[in-house]
Amino acid sequence: MERHLKEEGLINTQSFAAALCFATGTTEEGDRVVGLRNNASRQLYPSSVARIPPKVSDQLAAQTMQFAWAAVHCLLPTIADIGGSLQSSMISTESITVAIIGSNDYAQMAARALAALKCQVHVITTKSLKFSERNISVTSPSENEMGFAAKLGKFDALLDTLGDESPSSMASFSEETVIDLLKSRHNCQQYVSTVTRQQQLFSEAGMLSGPGRAKAHVEKLAGAQLPQPPAPKQLGTTIQSLFEAGFTWPANKTPTSTVQQDDFTATVRGWTMGDYWESSTWPRDIESNARFGFPTTSFSLWMEETEDEEEEGLMVVRNTSPLLNMLREQKNSPIRDKTPRSKKPVSEAAAAAKERQEQNPHNILQFQGVRGLQDYIVDGELTGCVFLSAPFCRTCRYLRPQYQRLSRLQKGKRDIVFCQADATGEIGKELGRYLGVDAVPSFILFRKGQIYGFPLAVTKFPSPVLDRALQSLESGKDWDSKTIRGNQEEESEQ
Incomplete structure (x- = not known):
């Protein structure tokens, strides 16, 4: 069928490595085609072949297939199967909803490619992005204390460009994974991580030794005998649909390096500092240390426990919590503390808080737990801002010196x-x-010992949202979420 082949190599460098050979050539009828080559037979897999449009170069066609097979096509077969056969046409993606984690070029191009296939796309990121496509929306990891997964409700697939939730080899077979929870709670039938091994190594080692470990990994791939997975079904149909929609992927959008294989030079997708920063500054769940917004087992168990306790009037969460106030108004059930305590006189508590604050070189009142909050802020009827953080949280460590300077x-x-x-x-x-x-990180405001408004997720200073909240706190006005949060695009958190 092929007269000649021009080969473009790709190595997928996730937890295992595999070599894929994307070939372009000309048929006997004179049509230019691109597809995934079977190294054993030296032929293209028939299901992977797509015809190249006249204005698209061979190299650009191969680069587009390299990108789209993982970032686009791997999301679609299972999705299409929900409504019927795996052989169904791409028209079936019109009602598909996809969540994409990350704001990097790879994530943005994936969003545009899926949008071109009539998918409804939600880009989840801590940054501020704009898309001209009407079927692409941008969502933060959390909004009004609700994670992105809970906010979206049901979605069909998730593309993760910042992390990998695949279960480790040490995971218990009986333990529910994040992927299991995505499927059971949100009907997410397909989870795909595009994180490379270089990204993982850099994230684990950090900025000092990460680049060296990533480079050493690439060097080990040179000359290695790597397996070649078969072509996914209907890969050619997906690529053809993208070509017909006018979508192509320029290789300069992704950093790459090259290694020499037996009969071709392969490209290895690399990493960027932007990926590292966005991944490391993603809010973390207090209970599980998981990325906030993803479903967690610990959060589910806590919700079940608090609901049971509330029925008995033994809710641990006190009546100053907005969440508890809402639940109490709905059920009108009695709430009482598990550990009764005597309220201190206001003057005594305020004096103790001031003394403790003055002992801190940064003029910050540090306290521990609910008892500390009650002893100083609640009993002292203080007006203040509480920075809730955790040692494992990189964003918290980044914000701490800036918060100290603000104080x-x-x-x-x-x-x-x-x-x-x-x-x-x-x-x-x-x-x-x-x-x-x-x-975490979260900032909670108090006015005269009572919670004011709702917790704020801030990942960078200066923060327009936190500034407006503090101004509203001082003014004596009631909490107004619309005014305080303002235009979310102001809080770019880049």
């Missing part, structure tokens, strides 16, 4: 007490439940 600069200028508490351990987790907080 020092505001000393004597504002009647606001800047506070900080740890959300880990039994005491810290109880505090998180008390405040109705699920992820």
Whole structure:
């Protein structure tokens, strides 16, 4: 069938490596084609062949197939099978909903490619993005204390460009994984991670030794005997649909390096510093240390426990939590503390808080757990801001010195007490439940000892949202989410 082949190699460098050979050539009828080559037979897999449009070069066609087989096509076969056969046409993707994690070029191009195939796409990111396509929306990891998965409800597939939720070899067979929970709770039939082994190594080793480990990994691939997986069904149909929609993928959108294989030079998709920063600054779930927004077993168990306790009037979360207030109004059930305590006089509690704050070089009131919150802020009827953080949270470590500087600069200028508490351990987790907080970093405001508004997820200073919240707190006005949150695009968190 082929007169000649021009080969473009690709190595997928996730937890295992595999070599794929994408070939372009000309048929006996004179049509230019692109497909995945079977190295054993030296022929193209028939199901992978797509005809190249006149204005698309052979190289661009091969690069588009390299990109789209993982970022687009691997999401579609299972999705198409929901409504019928795996051989169904791409028209069946019109009602498909896909969530994409990340804001990098790879994620953005995947969103546009899926949108070209009539999918409804939700890009989940901490950054501010704009798309001209009407069937692409941008969503933050959390909004009003609700994670993206809970907010979206049901979606058919998830493309993860920042992490890999595939179960490790050490995972228990009886343990529900994130992928299991995505399927059972959100009907997500297909989870695909495009994270390369280089990304994983860089993330694990950090900025100092990460680049060296990533480079060493690529060097090991040179000359290695790598397996070649078969072509996915209907790969050619997907690529043909993208070509007909006018979509192509320029290789310069993704950093690559090259290694020499037996009979071709292969390209290895690499990593970017932007991927590392977005992944490391993603909010984390307090209970599980998982990326916030993804379903977790621990969060599910906590919800079941609190619902049972509330029926008995023994809810651990106190009546200052907005979440608890909402539940109490709905069920009108009695709430009482498990650990009764005597309320301190306001003057005594305020004096103790001031003394503790002045002992801190950054003018920050540090306390532990619910008891510390009650002893200083609630009993002292303080007006302040609590920075809830965790040692494992990279974003928290990044924000801490800036929060300390903010406290020092505001000393004597504002009647606001800047506070900080740890959300880990039994005491810290109880505090998180008390405040109705699920992820760190979070900032919770108090007015005269009572929670003011809702927890704010901030990942960068200066923060327009936090500034507006503090101004509203000082003004004496009621909490207005629309005014305080303002235009979400202002909080780009880049």
